[in-house]
Amino acid sequence: MPGRSWFVAAGDKQEGPYSEDEFRDLITRGNIRPDTYVWADGMQDWQYAGDIPGLLSPGRAPPLIPRPGASAPSANGDQSGGSLSIEISIWEMLGRALVFLIGFLLIIPAPWVAASFYGWIISRIHVPQRGYLGFTGNPLDIWYVFIGLALLTYVGGVTDIPYLSYLLFPLQAYLSWLTVRWVVANITAEGQPLQLSFDGSPWIYIGWYLLLALSFITIIGWAWVLTAWMRWTCSNIAGTRRAISFNATGLETLWRTLVFSIGSVLIIPIPWVMGWYTRWYVSQFSASERLS
Structure with missing residues (x-):
């Protein structure tokens, strides 16, 4: 839904509203992670960003670079970890x-x-x-x-x-x-x-x-x-x-x-x-x- 407003839970505080473009910019800069609580117009309740289908899909967020020794994401895009x-x-x-x-x-x-x-x-x-x-x-x-x-x-x-x-x-x-x-x-x-x-x-x-x-x-x-x-x-x-x-x-x-x-x-x-x-x-x- 283009033009909707987004809100982000940061600790015990609520931040926003962010426009769609502002919210996508937060994703691109890595400020929105899979474990970040978000809510937008039309959603019934707050959800983790990683649980919203397509929100953090490739092209909208920078690729995950694992730490040395950590498991790398699978080539087929499996998101079973985090x-x-x-x-x-x-x-x-x-x-x-x-x-x-x-x-x-x-x-x-x-x-x-x-x-x-x-x-x-x-x-x-x-x-x-x-x-x-x-x-x-x-x-x-x-x-x-x-x-x-x-x-x-x-x-x-x-x-x-x-x-x-x-x-x-x-x-x-x-x-x-x-x-x-x-x-x-x-x-x-x-x-x-x-x-x-x-x-x-x-x-x-x-x-x-x-x-x-x-x-x-x-x-x-x-x-x-x-x-x-x-x-x-x-x-x-x-x-x-x-x-x-x-x-x-x-x-x-x-x-x-x-x-x-x-x-x-x-x-x-x-x-x-x-x-x-x-x-x-x-x-x-x-x-x-x-x-x-």
Whole structure:
């Protein structure tokens, strides 16, 4: 429909109206991505730009140039892949994060606040061509894991045993590995279990956990360790026909995490930097066609 007006959702704000030519110019400049919410006259509801047939077709948007190591788009124009995105309110994010923290400090509520938090945040994640995800994890599935993780937060602060926190570090890593397996196994889409599994070795996972802790000695090396760890984690998610990848670089992880940390220290910017960082982090995960 020529001459219609377009609106774009940018964070918690609405931008527009844009004329058809202005909107096409935004697409050409890369300001409109597949995970951008848009609306125009005649549409019943807001939609992701990537879900509107023909909107981002070749000739209207610049070609996608994959990062080094990322999967290239298929030659036949298959658009079965793309970056994940998340729709969250910064205030709800802050509130749920505080409940999560308080629940772990109180220990007993830890399984319930953890399951609630994971279920909420996963339900806000959108996967291209699949829609929003869901979560079916029950707090009692692995209640002992969350109780153990909560108890470990007190180790070192309430005991005089030298180096006890370091000795229990592998146990904390193992409990984290169990959490990842539980979360991945309970992800759903369109109300149906995806039957995913995390097949990464617990010993390698513990190794990554220890390496990350040691990398803080280098001041900045942890960012590259973290990105490599995320790529390893994604490569060990099985049960999906599409490959899951983590595309951020170490440098991107470094400066964005530093900005998030500084904003958190200043307290007042916490809701905004938390929402900004979470949206960016989720967008670094993508699902693309597996290369045979």
